[in-house]
Amino acid sequence: MVRDFSLFTSPGMLPTANGDPHAAVACVHAGPPIFYSTSNTRDGRGTWVITRASDQRRVLQDTETFSSHRSIFASVLGESWPMIPLELDPPFHGVFRSLLNPLLSPKRVMALEPAVRERAIKLIDRIAASGTSCDIMKDFAVPFAVNIFLRFIGLSDDGLETFVGWARDLLHGDKEQRPPAARAIVAFIDELATERRKEPVDDFMTFIVKAKVEGRLLSDEEVRGIGVLVFVAGLDTVSAAICFDLAHLARNPKDQELLRSEPDRIAVAAEELLRAYSTIQMIRVATKDVDFKGAPIRKGDYVSCATMIANRDPAEFECPNEIDLAREDNRHAAFGYGPHRCLGSHLARREIVIGLEEWLARIPAFRIKTGTEPITFGGHVFGIENLILDWS
Amino acid sequence: MRVVVHKARCQGHARCWARAPRVFKLDDAGYILPGDIDVADGEQLLASQGVRACPEQALEVDEPPANSIVERDTRKVQTGIEKDKTIIQFATDPVDHAKITELRDREAIRNCLYRYCRGIDRADEAALRSAYWPEAYDRHGPYCGPAEDFIQFALGLPGHRNIHQITNSLIDFISSAEAAVESYFTALQRGPDTDQEIRQTLLCGRYCDLFQKRQDEWRIAERTVVYDWIEEQIPPAILEADRFGRRQPIGAPHPDDPIYQLLKGHIPTDQDGVEGPQLGAA
Known part of the structure; x- marks a missing residue:
């Protein structure tokens, strides 16, 4: 029941030149549907690992048995307040979720689309004008995704570098780097909330400080819980997804040419890329002893639902390790299952699709620059860095 | 054709809506409206694709008619991106395909x-x-x-x-x-x-x-x-x-x-x- 597996330390999970961490984790499907990993969190805790998509769906839908309240952020500071709504369980979760849902609904995202496209075009035109190669993360993915996100919560680009630095230290840093990053983010959110209370403007934080749930204004801790979650969630994931996608297209010229010549296929292709290169591991805490397919899960145990594992499940996806940009019936787990389904999923999808559309329309056939090697890594959030594309 | 909506299971992925916006209607928060859906003729293929796109399995087809089922061999043509373009366009036309x-x-x-x-x-x-x-x-x-x-x-x-x-x-x-x-x-x-x-x-x-x-x-x-x-x-x-x-x-x-x-x-x-x-x- 115990297996030598960890999203942090198994082969292919540490920073690897030209790595393929998604293929590396897919090997768990040769084994049982559930097993125990003795070290599968950032701080080295053990978790049960759920490998099958159908079982992850069951776990993530059953919030009574598998709670998401574990103060993953606050614990870095030795505190225990929840990020909201992620770390609240129903029914209280629903109160906050209903408050936030309309802000990132499919309809609202459609309204944001022109601004997203304009930003993509501006960045890519600048890249195309300045040469025939670029660092995708630094020159495109981050300034694109983070700008959209900052605009959404009502911040200017000025702090972009600083914010991205905080997020990187928090999500990928070590024991020394994480607490200062967490403190900086909390201080920033608290200060922003204070400012918006004093001088309301038309932005996300103003909406939060003025919002009411159950007939009352939100407490400071609730405002902070929401602000921190949105801040952390928006800074890293979309840019990582765009990088993985462009790396795939750089390495697979046929796929690249197909999408360039038939851009109508990009929306469906983006779903397949989300499936194949999903980045998030979700963890739940058992609220009681429960027998799960023969595994004795005990109250308080961590249960890992890694999207990148569910999305390579052969029982859910035909030939899961083949990347078929026209794949049908692609109900992948990249944004999770259950009530905590990624609140920003609709915006993230549109950013990815628009980013790919404009990139392929403006940049000719590209490849990974000779002599450079992208570095991939596993962990709570999978990533890829040093992706240098070349179209000379 | 009728689609059974398990409203409580909907988590707002909106994949059904992305596939068939005329069949699956969402509320302002992006979640499916309650109530089962009677699917119009001509929308059946898209509707069943929408059902299969739901990550939560919140949608179910009630007695799918034969003409909404995409046969395996035909579907290969549809997804085979290497195949001849004319065939792909033909096969992806939902009306023709169901017929x-x-x-x-x-x-x-x-x-x-x-x-x-x-x-x-x-x-x-x-x-x-x-x-x-x-x-x-x-x-x-x-x-x-x-x-x-x-x-x-x-x-x-x-x-x-x-x-x-x-x-x-x-x-x-x-x-x-x-x-x-x-x-x-x-x-x-x-x-x-x-x-x-x-x-x-x-x-x-x-x-x-x-x-x-x-x-x-x-x-x-x-x-x-x-x-x-x-x-x-x-x-x-x-x-x-x-x-x-x-x-x-x-x-x-x-x-x-x-x-x-x-x-x-x-x-x-x-x-x-x-x-x-x-x-x-x-």
Whole structure:
């Protein structure tokens, strides 16, 4: 029941030149549907690992048995307040979720689309004008995704570098780097909330400080819980997804040419890329002893639902390790299952699709620059860095 | 077609809406509106794709009609991005695709009905057997029991001259893999009775068949023969060969009938008779 597996330390999970961490984790499907990993969190805790998509769906839908309240952020500071709504369980979760849902609904995202496209075009035109190669993360993915996100919560680009630095230290840093990053983010959110209370403007934080749930204004801790979650969630994931996608297209010229010549296929292709290169591991805490397919899960145990594992499940996806940009019936787990389904999923999808559309329309056939090697890594959030594309 | 909405399971992924926005309506928060959905004709394929796109499995098709089921081999064409572009465009047209599947199902059912007629009229065991699923049941006038026994009974009637014709067929799909089929028949039958007297009968009626599709093949699972007309005729006293005169050749049992010359090389050697009769009737 115990297996030598960890999203942090198994082969292919540490920073690897030209790595393929998604293929590396897919090997768990040769084994049982559930097993125990003795070290599968950032701080080295053990978790049960759920490998099958159908079982992850069951776990993530059953919030009574598998709670998401574990103060993953606050614990870095030795505190225990929840990020909201992620770390609240129903029914209280629903109160906050209903408050936030309309802000990132499919309809609202459609309204944001022109601004997203304009930003993509501006960045890519600048890249195309300045040469025939670029660092995708630094020159495109981050300034694109983070700008959209900052605009959404009502911040200017000025702090972009600083914010991205905080997020990187928090999500990928070590024991020394994480607490200062967490403190900086909390201080920033608290200060922003204070400012918006004093001088309301038309932005996300103003909406939060003025919002009411159950007939009352939100407490400071609730405002902070929401602000921190949105801040952390928006800074890293979309840019990582765009990088993985462009790396795939750089390495697979046929796929690249197909999408360039038939851009109508990009929306469906983006779903397949989300499936194949999903980045998030979700963890739940058992609220009681429960027998799960023969595994004795005990109250308080961590249960890992890694999207990148569910999305390579052969029982859910035909030939899961083949990347078929026209794949049908692609109900992948990249944004999770259950009530905590990624609140920003609709915006993230549109950013990815628009980013790919404009990139392929403006940049000719590209490849990974000779002599450079992208570095991939596993962990709570999978990533890829040093992706240098070349179209000379 | 009807889509059952398990509203409580919806988590706002909106994948159904992305696939078929005219079928699946969302509220302002991006979650599906409550209530089951009656899907309009022409939207059925998109609707079933929307159902299958739901990560939470919050949607369910209530009794999918045959024409909304995308067959595997056709779907390969649709997703095969390397394939010829014209084919892809053709196959991704939802209306055409649903229609093609339905037409294929209907034609396969008709084909099976015709195989039965060849089987009976030519005493062609393979053709007759290929019309029924192995455990099929047949309520066939004086005979009532497993179709296998009926086949043995029908093949054991030497010296018979039968002409079975299928006319009106109404095919109603119960699900993607079952159909209720009513087929009018006209049967001219002549042969020795139990007392060795030659009798000639005109029979009309209807085959009421439950058809089932298994691994892409349609066959009869249950048959009830309903009789609507019977006419005892006076059998001619002269031999067939004399009556037909120069009108040759005269129909004969398997394998002597001229049709089997035509089919030569296409008839399977195994006892299933699956491929041969299909080709023969096509």
